[in-house]
Amino acid sequence: MTRFLLTLWCLTALLAGSALAEEAGASHAATPITGTVEAPADGHGDAAASHGTAPAHEAAAMDGAHGQAHAEGDVGAVVKEGMQHHLTDSPHLELPLKSFHLDHLRIPLPFLDGVRQATGNDTPLINWMVKDDDGHAYLMMSKHMIFMALAFFIVLVVMLAARRTAGTAAPRGIGNVVESLIVFLRDEVVLPNTGKEGKPYLPFFLTVFFFILTMNLLGLIPFGSSATGNLSVTAGLALCAFGMMQVAGMRAHGVLGHFKGLMPHGVPIFVAPILLPIEFLGMFTKPFALCVRLFANMMAGHAVIAAFVGLIAVPLLALTNLPVVVAIGLLELFVAFLQAYIFTMLTAIFSGSFIHQH
Amino acid sequence: MDPMLHAGIAGIGAGLVALGAGLGIGRIGGSAMEGIARQPEATAKIQTAMIISAALIEGVALFGTVVCLLAALAK
DSSP, X not given: OHHHHHHHHHHHHHHHHHHHHHHHHHOOOOOXXXXXXXXXXXXXXXXXXXXXHHXXXXXXXXXXXXXHHHHHTOHHHHHHHHHHHXXXXXXXXXOSSOEEEGGGOEEEOGGGHHHHHHHOTTOHHHHTTEEOSSSOOEEEOOHHHHHHHHHHHHXXXXXXXXXXXXXXXXXXXXXXXXXXXXXXXXXXXXXXXXXXXXXXXXXXXXXXXXXXXXXXXXXXXXXXXXXXXXXXXXXXXXXXXXXXXXXXHHHHHHHHHHHHTTSOTTOOGGGXXXXXXXXXXXXXXXXXXXXXXXXXXXXXXXXXXXXXXXXXXXXXXHHHXXXXXXXXXXXXXXXXXXXXXXXXXXXXXXXXXXXXXX | OHHHHHHHHHHHHHHHHXXXXXXXXXXXXXXXHHHXXXXXXXXXXXXXHHHHHHHHHHHHHHXXXXXXXXXXXXX
């Protein structure tokens, strides 16, 4: 049995590797990098080959806009364009047989036309979302937005399916899984940190956990990408966590009491000029750390995988690199769960610290 | 030459980040194991606390890694 599997592994690895090498060496024609990327014809089904087809896109895209960079010997640009294609957001959605251009799915934003015309097309912050072709502002669709919507629907469907048996005396199936996760979060993560007053906020923590978990896991399937590997997405999540912390504190102590509570009891008044700015700044650095931690963990995992697959210059190297890629994928699976848990737990801890002031 | 210089120094930085993270998480793992050895019935609590601390320190390490990546990809 093991010999059969080993042979199968070697064959698929060699085929995947040769597909990569063929794509990379095929043409140095300057095909535009935003052209459709056709996946090489292969009928493989297992994880090794799926990892193999994804970098085939990368290899094919590599030929395009930086055939010139290759010629100029600019290693940085080669690395950047080869890898960034997989790590950052993009206006294309790539599926096994077809690549979709999301440029055409755009929503006009007439109230932002003035802003767009004043700032031009290259303003970093709004360059992506609000783009100008004909003098008007649009909200552009992107790959990560599609995957965020997908995560939303998955969580919705899973929760609706779980409602049948979860909460009853004998939960079965998906309800069992969901209920065990929810009970774990409620009894080990949220309530111990926020106390009884945190019970109304439980839906928020559960939503955050399952949403982040689903987004992280979607990055592990072939042709998927984790929306949490995007700084803007994690910034939005951190903003929600920030709002949660403020709301929790203000509902427990009132708006003024929330800020007065930044000074612990029994602390001499002359310490206040030092302590208050630190505590106030801490209110902002905590969500910022949440944002960057989640983003960096997710992006780093994908960057390592992209780097290892990118090292396959010759088909034979696929034999050594792809097992490493699989192993790192397993580590990423663990990190996906862990980071969702850490985000939820830290938000609960911070909210609890504002609810129970010293 | 210049982008490669950026990338090279960023590589050294990333190595230092890994060094720091390894030292920190190694200490956590070591004291966790000592605690479990002294009191096996507290294993679950110690493990949970260890995983949480390790994730936090890894967060800091990844801050540094992201900075190195940005430096490597700078023009």
